[in-house]
Amino acid sequence: MRxxxxxxxxxxxxxxxxxxxxxxxxxLLRRGSQSAGTIAGAFPVSRPxxxxxxxxxxxxxxxxxxxxxxxxxxxxxxxxxxxxxQWIEHYRTFWTINLTSLKNFVETxxxxxxxxxxxxxxxxxxxxxxx
Amino acid sequence: MRxxxxxxxxxxxxxxxxxxxxxxxxxLLRRGSQSAGTIAGAFPVSRPxxxxxxxxxxxxxxxxxxxxxxxxxxxxxxxxxxxxxQWIEHYRTFWTINLTSLKNFVETxxxxxxxxxxxxxxxxxxxxxxx
DNA sequence: ATAATGTGTAACCATATAGTTACATGATAT
DNA sequence: ATATCATGTAACTATATGGTTACACATTAT
Numbered sequence: 001m002r003x004x005x006x007x008x009x010x011x012x013x014x015x016x017x018x019x020x021x022x023x024x025x026x027x028l029l030r031r032g033s034q035s036a037g038t039i040a041g042a043f044p045v046s047r048p049x050x051x052x053x054x055x056x057x058x059x060x061x062x063x064x065x066x067x068x069x070x071x072x073x074x075x076x077x078x079x080x081x082x083x084x085x086q087w088i089e090h091y092r093t094f095w096t097i098n099l100t101s102l103k104n105f106v107e108t109x110x111x112x113x114x115x116x117x118x119x120x121x122x123x124x125x126x127x128x129x130x131x
Numbered sequence: 132m133r134x135x136x137x138x139x140x141x142x143x144x145x146x147x148x149x150x151x152x153x154x155x156x157x158x159l160l161r162r163g164s165q166s167a168g169t170i171a172g173a174f175p176v177s178r179p180x181x182x183x184x185x186x187x188x189x190x191x192x193x194x195x196x197x198x199x200x201x202x203x204x205x206x207x208x209x210x211x212x213x214x215x216x217q218w219i220e221h222y223r224t225f226w227t228i229n230l231t232s233l234k235n236f237v238e239t240x241x242x243x244x245x246x247x248x249x250x251x252x253x254x255x256x257x258x259x260x261x262x
Numbered sequence: 263a264t265a266a267t268g269t270g271t272a273a274c275c276a277t278a279t280a281g282t283t284a285c286a287t288g289a290t291a292t
Numbered sequence: 293a294t295a296t297c298a299t300g301t302a303a304c305t306a307t308a309t310g311g312t313t314a315c316a317c318a319t320t321a322t
Contacts, residue, residue, distance in 0.1 A: 015149055046282060048281080069298090071297095088215055168268060178270095179313080202319095
Protein backbone atom coordinates (compact mmCIF):
# COMPACT_ATOMS: atom_id res chain seq x y z
CA MET A 1 0.00 0.00 0.00
CA ARG A 2 2.63 2.52 -1.07
CA UNK A 3 2.15 5.14 1.63
CA UNK A 4 -0.33 7.74 0.52
CA UNK A 5 -2.71 10.00 2.39
CA UNK A 6 0.38 11.70 3.75
CA UNK A 7 -0.51 15.15 4.97
CA UNK A 8 1.45 18.04 3.53
CA UNK A 9 1.26 21.55 4.87
CA UNK A 10 -1.20 23.52 2.73
CA UNK A 11 0.52 26.55 4.11
CA UNK A 12 3.87 25.61 2.61
CA UNK A 13 2.24 24.58 -0.63
CA UNK A 14 0.34 27.81 -1.18
CA UNK A 15 3.43 29.74 -0.34
CA UNK A 16 5.64 27.72 -2.66
CA UNK A 17 3.23 28.08 -5.50
CA UNK A 18 2.86 31.81 -5.01
CA UNK A 19 6.08 32.53 -6.84
CA UNK A 20 5.91 32.57 -10.66
CA UNK A 21 9.39 31.15 -11.07
CA UNK A 22 8.59 28.21 -8.86
CA UNK A 23 5.38 27.55 -10.72
CA UNK A 24 7.38 27.60 -13.93
CA UNK A 25 9.82 25.10 -12.47
CA UNK A 26 6.96 22.79 -11.66
CA UNK A 27 5.51 23.26 -15.11
CA LEU A 28 8.87 22.36 -16.53
CA LEU A 29 9.15 19.21 -14.47
CA ARG A 30 5.74 18.17 -15.65
CA ARG A 31 7.37 17.27 -18.91
CA GLY A 32 9.93 15.08 -17.22
CA SER A 33 12.57 15.09 -14.54
CA GLN A 34 15.51 17.42 -14.97
CA SER A 35 18.86 18.07 -13.37
CA ALA A 36 19.28 21.21 -11.29
CA GLY A 37 21.55 22.73 -13.88
CA THR A 38 19.21 22.10 -16.76
CA ILE A 39 16.37 23.62 -14.83
CA ALA A 40 18.43 26.67 -13.96
CA GLY A 41 19.40 27.02 -17.60
CA ALA A 42 15.78 27.55 -18.47
CA PHE A 43 15.52 30.71 -16.43
CA PRO A 44 16.96 34.20 -16.66
CA VAL A 45 18.01 34.31 -13.02
CA SER A 46 21.24 32.99 -11.54
CA ARG A 47 21.75 29.32 -10.82
CA PRO A 48 21.90 29.82 -7.03
CA UNK A 49 18.57 31.59 -7.21
CA UNK A 50 17.03 28.51 -8.78
CA UNK A 51 18.82 26.34 -6.27
CA UNK A 52 17.04 28.21 -3.51
CA UNK A 53 13.70 27.85 -5.23
CA UNK A 54 14.36 24.14 -5.52
CA UNK A 55 15.13 23.96 -1.84
CA UNK A 56 11.82 25.58 -1.07
CA UNK A 57 9.98 23.27 -3.43
CA UNK A 58 11.77 20.36 -1.82
CA UNK A 59 10.66 21.45 1.62
CA UNK A 60 7.11 21.78 0.38
CA UNK A 61 7.48 18.24 -0.99
CA UNK A 62 6.53 19.45 -4.44
CA UNK A 63 9.67 17.92 -5.90
CA UNK A 64 11.85 14.98 -5.04
CA UNK A 65 15.56 14.88 -5.64
CA UNK A 66 18.02 12.07 -6.16
CA UNK A 67 21.69 12.12 -7.10
CA UNK A 68 22.82 10.69 -10.35
CA UNK A 69 26.52 10.92 -10.77
CA UNK A 70 27.38 14.51 -10.17
CA UNK A 71 23.93 15.62 -11.13
CA UNK A 72 20.89 16.06 -9.00
CA UNK A 73 17.76 15.11 -10.75
CA UNK A 74 14.53 16.72 -9.70
CA UNK A 75 11.23 15.01 -10.09
CA UNK A 76 7.79 16.51 -9.80
CA UNK A 77 5.56 15.44 -6.95
CA UNK A 78 2.15 17.00 -7.51
CA UNK A 79 0.55 15.45 -4.44
CA UNK A 80 0.70 18.52 -2.21
CA UNK A 81 -1.17 20.50 -4.85
CA UNK A 82 -4.25 18.56 -3.94
CA UNK A 83 -4.60 20.85 -0.94
CA UNK A 84 -4.81 23.82 -3.27
CA UNK A 85 -7.19 21.98 -5.51
CA GLN A 86 -9.42 21.10 -2.60
CA TRP A 87 -9.50 24.68 -1.45
CA ILE A 88 -10.53 25.98 -4.82
CA GLU A 89 -13.04 23.21 -5.09
CA HIS A 90 -15.28 25.28 -2.84
CA TYR A 91 -15.21 28.11 -5.33
CA ARG A 92 -15.71 26.15 -8.50
CA THR A 93 -19.39 26.15 -7.70
CA PHE A 94 -19.52 29.90 -7.76
CA TRP A 95 -18.33 30.22 -11.33
CA THR A 96 -21.27 28.27 -12.55
CA ILE A 97 -23.64 30.22 -10.41
CA ASN A 98 -22.20 33.56 -11.32
CA LEU A 99 -21.99 33.01 -15.02
CA THR A 100 -25.28 31.33 -15.44
CA SER A 101 -27.59 32.54 -12.73
CA LEU A 102 -26.16 36.01 -12.49
CA LYS A 103 -26.29 36.50 -16.18
CA ASN A 104 -29.85 35.40 -15.99
CA PHE A 105 -30.51 37.78 -13.14
CA VAL A 106 -29.02 40.70 -14.93
CA GLU A 107 -30.96 40.06 -18.07
CA THR A 108 -34.28 39.56 -16.38
CA UNK A 109 -34.70 40.51 -12.73
CA UNK A 110 -32.50 43.54 -12.89
CA UNK A 111 -34.09 44.81 -16.05
CA UNK A 112 -37.47 44.39 -14.45
CA UNK A 113 -36.45 46.20 -11.30
CA UNK A 114 -34.94 49.15 -13.06
CA UNK A 115 -37.03 49.14 -16.12
CA UNK A 116 -33.85 49.31 -18.15
CA UNK A 117 -33.16 47.11 -21.10
CA UNK A 118 -30.54 44.50 -20.43
CA UNK A 119 -28.92 45.71 -23.62
CA UNK A 120 -28.37 49.02 -21.87
CA UNK A 121 -25.43 47.46 -20.09
CA UNK A 122 -26.81 47.79 -16.58
CA UNK A 123 -23.43 47.29 -15.02
CA UNK A 124 -21.95 50.22 -16.89
CA UNK A 125 -19.48 52.40 -15.11
CA UNK A 126 -18.82 49.34 -13.02
CA UNK A 127 -16.31 49.58 -10.25
CA UNK A 128 -14.22 52.61 -10.86
CA UNK A 129 -12.25 52.75 -7.68
CA UNK A 130 -9.99 49.81 -8.13
CA UNK A 131 -7.77 51.57 -5.69
CA MET B 132 -23.45 40.54 -22.41
CA ARG B 133 -22.14 41.64 -19.01
CA UNK B 134 -18.44 41.90 -19.72
CA UNK B 135 -16.89 38.64 -18.74
CA UNK B 136 -13.82 36.88 -19.98
CA UNK B 137 -12.04 39.75 -18.35
CA UNK B 138 -8.47 38.80 -17.75
CA UNK B 139 -7.23 39.08 -14.22
CA UNK B 140 -3.59 38.87 -13.35
CA UNK B 141 -2.86 35.29 -12.27
CA UNK B 142 0.17 36.77 -10.63
CA UNK B 143 -1.88 38.95 -8.30
CA UNK B 144 -4.30 36.13 -7.64
CA UNK B 145 -1.71 33.57 -6.62
CA UNK B 146 -0.06 36.14 -4.46
CA UNK B 147 -3.30 37.21 -2.81
CA UNK B 148 -4.26 33.65 -2.09
CA UNK B 149 -0.88 32.78 -0.63
CA UNK B 150 -1.74 34.33 2.70
CA UNK B 151 -3.79 32.20 5.10
CA UNK B 152 -5.66 35.17 6.52
CA UNK B 153 -6.74 36.30 3.09
CA UNK B 154 -7.87 32.81 2.19
CA UNK B 155 -9.87 32.80 5.40
CA UNK B 156 -11.45 36.11 4.47
CA UNK B 157 -12.52 34.67 1.14
CA UNK B 158 -13.84 31.58 2.87
CA LEU B 159 -15.82 33.84 5.15
CA LEU B 160 -17.29 35.83 2.29
CA ARG B 161 -18.34 32.61 0.64
CA ARG B 162 -21.11 32.48 3.19
CA GLY B 163 -22.32 35.94 2.33
CA SER B 164 -21.17 39.52 2.03
CA GLN B 165 -19.92 41.21 5.15
CA SER B 166 -18.93 44.68 6.28
CA ALA B 167 -15.27 45.42 6.80
CA GLY B 168 -15.75 45.62 10.53
CA THR B 169 -17.55 42.33 10.80
CA ILE B 170 -14.86 40.65 8.79
CA ALA B 171 -12.15 42.15 10.96
CA GLY B 172 -14.00 40.99 14.03
CA ALA B 173 -13.56 37.43 12.91
CA PHE B 174 -9.79 37.59 13.10
CA PRO B 175 -7.25 37.91 15.88
CA VAL B 176 -5.29 40.66 14.14
CA SER B 177 -6.00 44.37 14.24
CA ARG B 178 -8.66 45.96 12.09
CA PRO B 179 -6.20 47.93 9.98
CA UNK B 180 -4.38 44.70 9.22
CA UNK B 181 -7.58 43.26 7.79
CA UNK B 182 -8.20 46.52 6.00
CA UNK B 183 -4.91 46.07 4.21
CA UNK B 184 -5.71 42.49 3.34
CA UNK B 185 -9.00 43.69 1.92
CA UNK B 186 -7.21 46.27 -0.15
CA UNK B 187 -5.00 43.58 -1.60
CA UNK B 188 -7.97 41.35 -2.29
CA UNK B 189 -9.70 44.30 -3.89
CA UNK B 190 -6.73 44.92 -6.17
CA UNK B 191 -6.68 41.27 -7.11
CA UNK B 192 -10.40 41.65 -7.87
CA UNK B 193 -11.20 38.81 -5.52
CA UNK B 194 -13.67 40.99 -3.67
CA UNK B 195 -15.90 43.88 -4.60
CA UNK B 196 -16.81 46.64 -2.24
CA UNK B 197 -19.75 49.00 -2.02
CA UNK B 198 -20.72 51.53 0.61
CA UNK B 199 -23.83 51.10 2.59
CA UNK B 200 -24.37 53.92 5.00
CA UNK B 201 -21.19 54.14 6.97
CA UNK B 202 -20.38 50.55 6.31
CA UNK B 203 -18.43 49.06 3.49
CA UNK B 204 -19.75 45.76 2.41
CA UNK B 205 -17.43 43.29 0.81
CA UNK B 206 -18.60 40.73 -1.64
CA UNK B 207 -16.72 37.72 -2.92
CA UNK B 208 -15.73 37.58 -6.55
CA UNK B 209 -14.31 34.13 -7.22
CA UNK B 210 -13.66 34.75 -10.91
CA UNK B 211 -9.92 35.35 -10.65
CA UNK B 212 -9.53 32.01 -8.93
CA UNK B 213 -10.20 30.35 -12.23
CA UNK B 214 -6.63 31.14 -13.16
CA UNK B 215 -5.46 29.12 -10.20
CA UNK B 216 -7.89 26.38 -11.03
CA GLN B 217 -6.71 26.25 -14.60
CA TRP B 218 -3.12 26.03 -13.52
CA ILE B 219 -3.78 23.14 -11.20
CA GLU B 220 -5.88 21.53 -13.85
CA HIS B 221 -2.63 20.44 -15.48
CA TYR B 222 -1.69 18.59 -12.34
CA ARG B 223 -4.99 16.98 -11.58
CA THR B 224 -4.13 14.48 -14.26
CA PHE B 225 -1.10 13.39 -12.35
CA TRP B 226 -3.06 12.41 -9.28
CA THR B 227 -5.25 10.12 -11.26
CA ILE B 228 -2.36 8.72 -13.19
CA ASN B 229 -0.21 8.25 -10.17
CA LEU B 230 -2.76 6.78 -7.87
CA THR B 231 -5.03 4.89 -10.14
CA SER B 232 -3.44 4.11 -13.45
CA LEU B 233 0.01 3.60 -12.11
CA LYS B 234 -1.27 1.32 -9.43
CA ASN B 235 -3.19 -0.50 -12.05
CA PHE B 236 -0.20 -0.60 -14.34
CA VAL B 237 1.98 -1.97 -11.64
CA GLU B 238 -0.49 -4.64 -10.71
CA THR B 239 -1.34 -5.81 -14.19
CA UNK B 240 0.52 -4.59 -17.26
CA UNK B 241 3.89 -4.58 -15.67
CA UNK B 242 3.42 -7.99 -14.15
CA UNK B 243 2.31 -9.33 -17.51
CA UNK B 244 5.20 -7.73 -19.36
CA UNK B 245 7.86 -8.96 -17.00
CA UNK B 246 6.21 -12.05 -15.76
CA UNK B 247 6.99 -10.84 -12.29
CA UNK B 248 4.48 -10.66 -9.50
CA UNK B 249 3.33 -7.16 -8.72
CA UNK B 250 4.49 -7.89 -5.21
CA UNK B 251 8.00 -7.56 -6.60
CA UNK B 252 7.69 -3.79 -6.21
CA UNK B 253 8.77 -2.83 -9.71
CA UNK B 254 9.05 0.81 -8.84
CA UNK B 255 11.79 0.17 -6.32
CA UNK B 256 14.57 2.71 -5.89
CA UNK B 257 11.73 5.17 -5.68
CA UNK B 258 13.85 7.87 -4.00
CA UNK B 259 12.55 9.11 -0.71
CA UNK B 260 15.18 11.68 0.19
CA UNK B 261 13.17 14.64 1.33
CA UNK B 262 16.43 16.46 1.83
C1' DA C 263 -22.85 71.72 15.94
C1' DT C 264 -20.86 67.90 18.29
C1' DA C 265 -20.14 63.27 19.44
C1' DA C 266 -19.83 58.67 18.02
C1' DT C 267 -19.22 55.04 14.61
C1' DG C 268 -17.06 52.56 10.65
C1' DT C 269 -13.26 52.40 7.84
C1' DG C 270 -9.19 53.52 5.16
C1' DT C 271 -4.40 55.39 5.21
C1' DA C 272 0.18 56.92 6.92
C1' DA C 273 4.24 56.00 9.29
C1' DC C 274 6.96 52.77 11.32
C1' DC C 275 8.93 48.11 12.43
C1' DA C 276 10.48 43.34 12.17
C1' DT C 277 10.85 39.62 9.31
C1' DA C 278 10.56 37.22 4.90
C1' DT C 279 11.81 37.04 -0.03
C1' DA C 280 14.31 36.85 -4.17
C1' DG C 281 18.37 37.83 -6.19
C1' DT C 282 23.57 38.35 -6.44
C1' DT C 283 28.49 37.01 -5.84
C1' DA C 284 31.92 34.23 -3.52
C1' DC C 285 32.97 29.93 -1.74
C1' DA C 286 32.65 24.83 -0.17
C1' DT C 287 31.95 20.08 -1.50
C1' DG C 288 31.44 15.86 -4.05
C1' DA C 289 32.05 13.35 -8.41
C1' DT C 290 34.23 12.56 -12.91
C1' DA C 291 37.85 13.17 -16.11
C1' DT C 292 43.07 13.64 -17.04
C1' DA D 293 46.60 14.39 -7.49
C1' DT D 294 44.68 17.77 -9.89
C1' DA D 295 41.55 20.10 -12.75
C1' DT D 296 36.80 20.46 -14.02
C1' DC D 297 32.01 20.10 -13.56
C1' DA D 298 27.48 20.19 -11.00
C1' DT D 299 25.37 21.95 -7.29
C1' DG D 300 24.30 23.62 -2.65
C1' DT D 301 25.24 27.22 0.93
C1' DA D 302 26.84 31.55 3.10
C1' DA D 303 26.74 36.33 3.33
C1' DC D 304 24.79 40.36 1.88
C1' DT D 305 21.32 43.59 -0.29
C1' DA D 306 17.03 45.57 -1.69
C1' DT D 307 12.36 45.15 -1.58
C1' DA D 308 8.02 43.08 -0.10
C1' DT D 309 4.98 41.60 3.71
C1' DG D 310 2.16 41.60 7.62
C1' DG D 311 1.32 43.78 11.76
C1' DT D 312 0.87 47.88 15.02
C1' DT D 313 -0.58 52.53 16.55
C1' DA D 314 -2.07 57.20 15.43
C1' DC D 315 -4.85 59.81 12.65
C1' DA D 316 -8.04 61.49 8.86
C1' DC D 317 -12.67 61.40 6.88
C1' DA D 318 -17.36 60.49 6.01
C1' DT D 319 -21.86 59.17 7.79
C1' DT D 320 -25.29 58.81 11.48
C1' DA D 321 -26.89 59.90 16.02
C1' DT D 322 -27.74 63.60 19.78
